[in-house]
Amino acid sequence: MMGGHLNAFHLAYLANGAMWTVVLSAMAFLGGGVAAFLVALCRISPLRIVRVASGAVVQLVQGTPLLVILFLAYFGLPAIGFSVPPLLAAGASLTIYVGAFLGEVWRGAILAVPAPQWEAAECLALSRTQRLFQVILPQAVRIATPPTVGFLVQIIKSTSLASAIGFVELARAGQIINNSLLEPFLIYVIIACVYFALCYPISRWSRRLERSTGFARSARVAVP
Amino acid sequence: MTDPVVRLHEVHKSFGALKVLDGVSFDVHRGEVAALIGRSGSGKSTALRCIDRLERIDSGMITVCGHDVADPALKLRALRLDVGIVFQSYNLFPHLTVMQNIMLAPRSVKGLGRAEAVDLARGVLAKVGLADKADAYPEQLSGGQQQRAAIARSLAMQPKVMLFDEVTSALDPELTGEVLRVIEDLAAGGMTMIMVTHEMGFARHIASQVLFMHRGRVWEAGPPAIMSDPATPELRQFVGSELRR
Numbered sequence: 001m002m003g004g005h006l007n008a009f010h011l012a013y014l015a016n017g018a019m020w021t022v023v024l025s026a027m028a029f030l031g032g033g034v035a036a037f038l039v040a041l042c043r044i045s046p047l048r049i050v051r052v053a054s055g056a057v058v059q060l061v062q063g064t065p066l067l068v069i070l071f072l073a074y075f076g077l078p079a080i081g082f083s084v085p086p087l088l089a090a091g092a093s094l095t096i097y098v099g100a101f102l103g104e105v106w107r108g109a110i111l112a113v114p115a116p117q118w119e120a121a122e123c124l125a126l127s128r129t130q131r132l133f134q135v136i137l138p139q140a141v142r143i144a145t146p147p148t149v150g151f152l153v154q155i156i157k158s159t160s161l162a163s164a165i166g167f168v169e170l171a172r173a174g175q176i177i178n179n180s181l182l183e184p185f186l187i188y189v190i191i192a193c194v195y196f197a198l199c200y201p202i203s204r205w206s207r208r209l210e211r212s213t214g215f216a217r218s219a220r221v222a223v224p
Numbered sequence: 225m226t227d228p229v230v231r232l233h234e235v236h237k238s239f240g241a242l243k244v245l246d247g248v249s250f251d252v253h254r255g256e257v258a259a260l261i262g263r264s265g266s267g268k269s270t271a272l273r274c275i276d277r278l279e280r281i282d283s284g285m286i287t288v289c290g291h292d293v294a295d296p297a298l299k300l301r302a303l304r305l306d307v308g309i310v311f312q313s314y315n316l317f318p319h320l321t322v323m324q325n326i327m328l329a330p331r332s333v334k335g336l337g338r339a340e341a342v343d344l345a346r347g348v349l350a351k352v353g354l355a356d357k358a359d360a361y362p363e364q365l366s367g368g369q370q371q372r373a374a375i376a377r378s379l380a381m382q383p384k385v386m387l388f389d390e391v392t393s394a395l396d397p398e399l400t401g402e403v404l405r406v407i408e409d410l411a412a413g414g415m416t417m418i419m420v421t422h423e424m425g426f427a428r429h430i431a432s433q434v435l436f437m438h439r440g441r442v443w444e445a446g447p448p449a450i451m452s453d454p455a456t457p458e459l460r461q462f463v464g465s466e467l468r469r
């Protein structure tokens with residue numbers, strides 16, 4: 001595919017890259033979501049040691065650029081004897097990164113549920129786990145939804161860093177095509193548009209959620 | 225006479241350097257209604273919270289329905305099954321309907337089946353006059369309705385003693401009346417209750433004993449008549465200031 005003009009083959013190649021961007025984003029969101037949930041639970045643990053240890057891990061991850069985490073996973077691990085394919089290295093790095101950031105967002109959401117809610121549940125003889133899962137988390141989910149959806153946009157854009165370890169997602173696909181076409185403006189405008197098309201609906205959705213949180217809306221729907 | 229349902233003996237409690245309970249003692253027997261009155265900051269809420277072990281006491285003894293509340297090994301679940309508590313701020317669960325609020329603990333804690341829990345919930349809702357609000361969310365209710373729903377939620381656990389902490393203080397006078405009627409019905413039904421209240425008229429009318437707290441102590445105690453004929457200048461002054469409110 002050297003020289004020439006942008007053709008169907010190039011577009012198909014970009015589409016394939018975009019597909020991998022979506023796959024990486026999904027991996028990051030699902031893996032990161034699970035990690036974030038665990039982080040949030042550890043950060044509010046009644047055990048001080050668990051809170052402190054998880055807090056330290058979060059600080060460490062938040063203080064490390066995603067690019068460095070990617071390099072560590074892809075180049076660092078093989079150096080000490082664990083070879084990791086790019087997809088796994090990228091997926092794992094994003095999971096760790098998302099887990100640390102989203103975990104703190106979710107912890108904040110849990111803490112934003114007023115303390116008397118915990119107490120009311122306690123006075124009804126609910127166990128700590130029951131209090132958490134039946135009373136606190138359902139309310140925290142509402143609080144956390146808009147920022148979580150907003151963060152999804154961040155995740156999609158962050159997947160472009162996986163190109164640095166040779167993973168061919170959207171940004172890397174654009175780079176490769178440009179290497180043969182030498183039309184950087186055109187190609188990167190296309191790439192930007194595709195990212196925008198992926199992210200815009202999500203930020204719209206996030207803004208809509210922000211306007212409609214609280215229980216009023218759902219309540220009005222639920223009671224005729 | 226049988227053992228009291230709630231007994232406090234020489235209870236001391238400080239928050240840091242602030243002594244909030246300074247040797248509080250009183251007994252509440254089965255079917256009795258104790259009204260806890262006193263100035264703001266005199267330790268009424270703290271006393272109530274200590275009874276349900278929401279606060280730990282520093283020294284002294286509290287027994288509630290046979291549970292030694294000061295015992296570090298106390299089974300909190302067992303205590304909370306016997307004690308119902310309602311606060312000024314209702315604290316209904318906003319993500320659940322009134323019905324779901326009421327059914328949550330009976331189902332999760334007592335393991336009641338759905339049908340049984342529904343029956344139970346309908347029963348307590350009828351008691352507080354909210355049968356028609358079963359499917360409403362808390363925010364769709366007035367303050368008085370929310371407070372009655374909170375009382376119903378507590379009653380659904382069939383507690384042996386109910387604690388009320390200024391449950392009408394956030395309500396307009398008309399709404400206060402509807403909540404007080406519910407409490408009056410409970411008293412008539414023989415429920416053992418301790419209520420912190422600023423409704424002097426209501427306390428006089430419903431209480432079997434009045435406990436006037438002052439500076440972290442039960443300063444004066446006795447039948448409601450002590451409110452019209454106080455023995456201490458502190459109670460006289462307090463009653464006077466409440467009447468002027």
Ligand SMILES: Nc1ncnc2c1ncn2[C@@H]1O[C@H](COP(=O)(O)OP(=O)(O)OP(=O)(O)O)[C@@H](O)[C@H]1O
Nearest residue numbers: 239240242244262263264265266267268269270271
């Ligand atoms: N968790 C706490 N930490 C520190 N101080 C507290 C705490 N809870 C209560 N206090 C203090 O203890 C004192 C007694 O409070 P308490 O709430 O028992 O009074 P009260 O008689 O219920 O007053 P009110 O009529 O205003 O409700 C107050 O000075 C209050 O500021």
Ligand SMILES: [Mg+2]
Nearest residue numbers: 268269270390
């Ligand atoms: Mg109080």
